[in-house]
Structures are given as structure tokens and as C-alpha cells.
Amino acid sequence: xxxxxxxxxxxxxxxxxxxxxxxxxxxxxxxxxxxxxxxxxxxxxxxxxxxxxxxxxxxxxxxxxxxxxxxxxxxxxxxxxxxxxxxxxxxxxxxxxxxxxxxxxxxxxxxxxxxxxxxxxxxxxxxxxxxxxxxxxxxxxxxxxxxxxxxxxxxxxxxxxxxxxxxxxxxxxxxxx
Numbered sequence: 001x002x003x004x005x006x007x008x009x010x011x012x013x014x015x016x017x018x019x020x021x022x023x024x025x026x027x028x029x030x031x032x033x034x035x036x037x038x039x040x041x042x043x044x045x046x047x048x049x050x051x052x053x054x055x056x057x058x059x060x061x062x063x064x065x066x067x068x069x070x071x072x073x074x075x076x077x078x079x080x081x082x083x084x085x086x087x088x089x090x091x092x093x094x095x096x097x098x099x100x101x102x103x104x105x106x107x108x109x110x111x112x113x114x115x116x117x118x119x120x121x122x123x124x125x126x127x128x129x130x131x132x133x134x135x136x137x138x139x140x141x142x143x144x145x146x147x148x149x150x151x152x153x154x155x156x157x158x159x160x161x162x163x164x165x166x167x168x169x170x171x172x173x174x175x176x177x
Contacts, residue, residue, distance in 0.1 A: 004081040008036035011043060020110040025049060028110060031103055036084050042103050043076050044112055053157070055112060057102035058083060058092060064102045065092035068160045069115040091126050091167040093117030115156045119163075126163050142166060 014033040022028060029045035029052065044055040056067040056076040067083055067090055070076045082089045095102065095113050103112045116138060119126045123145045131137040131153050138159040140151035151162055 004078070004085055006077060006081045007084040008034040008039070008041060008080060010034065014042070016105045016110075018105070018108065020105050021108050022046075022110050033101075034080075039083070039087075040100065041080060041083075042101060043073065043080075044103050045073065055103075055115070056080060057113070058087075059100035059102060062099060064095040064098045064100055064113070066095060066102070066113055066115050066117060067092050068164070069156050070160070071157060088121070089171075091119040091163050093119055093126075093128055115160055119167075126167065128159060128163065 011032040011034050013030065015028075015031050020028065025048060027047040029047055030043070031045070032043045034041050034043075038060050040059045042055075042057040042059075044057070046053045046055070052071060054070045054073050054076045056070070056079055058065045058067055068076065068079045070079070079090055083092070093115065094117050096117070098113060103110070105111070116128045116130060118128075125143045127141045127143065128138050131139045134153075137153050137155060139153050140159055140162055142149045142151055151166055152159075154162055
């Protein structure tokens, strides 16, 4: 087991000064920011259908990544510690075309990316995209060179866990996981 700790600055509230509009059925619980080296992080907490969602984002330069979506702030902090330790330890989903910060307010509307995108290292990648048959689910794929493997069609939080479990198993060389 790894002995990890967060190296980033402490979380600070970074809520917008003005009221913000959210999609129907969503409630803003918190928006916090911190930094480590050249990385800027945001942790967005929302309530949706009575359930908490904690999104973790990273930005560096002109790029934005979704690090994950979780049930608790503590789970998000574990991924923050993993990312602080080595950014390659987290399958971060790149948000092409999105400029930092990941979470912003545009014309009074809170904008944030959901858990979707692509993580690519060399000839290996993970792709997470909305399922065409059910917009509430995500389709997960692992691609290595010319081979593609469907990892499942899952809700957002379960998709994050499935991607990380597959990634960690491959990283550690475990073929049983």
C-alpha cells in the first residue's frame, strides 16, 4: 500500500460572487481550488437527484483534464494525492477545446465538464463517451494499438472506478483484476 499525502496547497473556496444557474435538479454544494507546482485543481461538489457528486479537475497551461467523479471529497482527495505524486498514476481524461479553468461561469450559468474524454499514453488509450442509447450512461473503451476492448456501459461514478481499476491493474501488471 502506498503512503500518499496531498502536496498541493489547502483547498480554498472559489465560488463565484454572483448567483449561478445550474441544470434542473442540480444544486451547487461547493467549488474549491488548490495548486501544486504548475497544476491548478478544482473540486466541484454537486447534488443531483439527492446524490452527491465530487468532480476533480486539473489544468496546466492551456489544457484541462477530468481526474474523476466520486461519492465523497475524501475519494477525490485520494486521486489528488495520486496525481501530486505522479500525474501518470491517474488516467486523466483530456478535455479537448476547453480552456482553463474547467469550472467557470458564462452568462450566469455554471459550466463544467462531466466525466468523459480520452486518456492516451503512447499506443494505449481509454475513451469515455456518452452512450448513444442512454445519455445517463457512459461507454468505456480501452484501446491498445489496433485492438479495442469494451469495458462496459456504466453510470458516471461507476465508470470512473472501472477505468481506474482497469488502469491500475494494467499498471501493476495484474491480469487477475
